[in-house]
Every structure is written in C-alpha cells, then in structure tokens.
Amino acid sequence: xxxxxxxxxxxxxxxxxxxxxxxxxxxxxxxxxxxxxxxxxxxxxxxxxxxxxxxxxxxxxxxxxxxxxxxxxxxxxxxxxxxxxxxxxxxxxxxxxxxxxxxxxxxxxxxxxxxxxxxxxxxxxxxxxxxxxxxxxxxxxxxxxxxxxxxx
Numbered sequence: 205x206x207x208x209x210x211x212x213x214x215x216x217x218x219x220x221x222x223x224x225x226x227x228x229x230x231x232x233x234x235x236x237x238x239x240x241x242x243x244x245x246x247x248x249x250x251x252x253x254x255x256x257x258x259x260x261x262x263x264x265x266x267x268x269x270x271x272x273x274x275x276x277x278x279x280x281x282x283x284x285x286x287x288x289x290x291x292x293x294x295x296x297x298x299x300x301x302x303x304x305x306x307x308x309x310x311x312x313x314x315x316x317x318x319x320x321x322x323x324x325x326x327x328x329x330x331x332x333x334x335x336x337x338x339x340x341x342x343x344x345x346x347x348x349x350x351x352x353x354x355x356x
Contacts, residue, residue, distance in 0.1 A: 205301060207261035207348050208249055209236045209321065209355070211331050211340055217255065224252050234355065235318035238266060238300070238307060249343075257340050259348025267297050272356055273319040281315070288313050324354035 210230040214222050228248055229237050238261060239245040249258045270293050276284035282293060288310060290296045299305045311317055333339025335347070344351065 205261055205266070206239045206241060206245060206249060206258055207236060207266070207352065208239065208256050208258040209348075209351065210234065210256050211328065212255040214255070221252050221255065224248050225255075228252070229318050230256065232318070232320070234321045234323060236269070236321055236352070236355075237318045238269075240303065240306070253334075253342045255341070257335070257342065257344055257348060257351060259344035260346050261352070262346070262349055263297055263301060265349045265352050266300070267293055268356060269319055269352070270297065273321065275316045276314045277316075284314075288315070321352075321355040324351060326354070 208228060208230060210225070210233055213233055214225055214231075225231060228239075228245075230252075239249075241260075249256065270281050274281035276287055281288075285291065285293070285296070288296065290299075296305075300307070307315070307317060328340045330339035331341065334342040335344050336342070340351065
C-alpha cells in the first residue's frame with residue numbers, strides 16, 4: 205500500500221493539482237492517506253509529487269497510525285472497533301492490505317480520514333527538493349516509514 209503525506213500547501217498551484225489533491229483526499233498539510241498499490245493511484249501521486257512525500261508503508265507502521273491517529277466519530281479507533289465489525293487493529297490492517305476492505309468502506313462507517321500528523325520532530329530536510337536531492341518531496345520507497353515515525 206502507498207502512504208502519501210502532504211507537505212506543501214496548495215496556494216499558487218495549478219487547478220489540476222488542486223483537483224488531484226481533492227481526489228486523493230489530501231486537503232491539509234501534514235495529512236496522510238493510504239492507497240492500494242495500483243496504476244491509477246500511482247499516476248495521481250506522480251502528478252502531485254512536487255507537493256507530497258509518498259512511499260510504500262509497512263504493516264507495522266500502518267498499525268501505529270491507526271492506533272495513534274485514527275478516530276471513529278469522537279472516539280479513538282481502538283475504542284470503536286466493534287462499530288467497524290473488527291476485534292482488533294491487526295485484523296483490520298490485514299484486511300486492508302489483502303484488499304478485503306478499503307478505506308472508503310471504513311469512511312462510510314465513520315472513520316475520519318485523512319489522518320492528521322504532527323510536523324516532524326527536528327523538521328523536514330527540505331520542502332523544495334526531491335528525496336533524491338536531499339529533500340522530502342517525491343517517492344521515498346520504504347524510507348517513508350522513517351518520515352512517518354518522526355511525525356507520529
């Protein structure tokens with residue numbers, strides 16, 4: 205699964221980029237979303253790569269996001285798992301990674317998305333350069349998990 209974190213704002217961007225942010229449900233800075241690995245989402249992520257950091261998330265880090273930052277209504281996710289018909293967070297993560305359920309289906313049951321993260325501890329490396337040039341923007345691969353841990 206892909207994890208995308210919006211780093212730069214939308215002011216001054218092209219209308220197509222703003223539309224893509226809306227389609228990806230990334231409307232606020234430091235918000236993150238998880239998407240299945242398919243070419244449609246990869247194309248949208250590549251279209252806004254100059255404003256986001258994205259990569260492949262591990263199951264353990266996705267579990268950490270759900271434990272710390274996921275809400276169903278006013279309650280934390282771990283307190284409202286029965287509302288979503290799950291016994292524990294690990295089974296929910298397993299079903300999401302296997303494709304048995306989706307974030308959209310959970311959103312209809314009350315899950316609040318996108319997940320709001322804090323600014324990273326000790327700051328970003330740079331928000332105007334790509335990841336390969338020493339910044340934070342663009343495709344990180346599995347290194348996105350390190351940035352995520354700084355933001356939880």
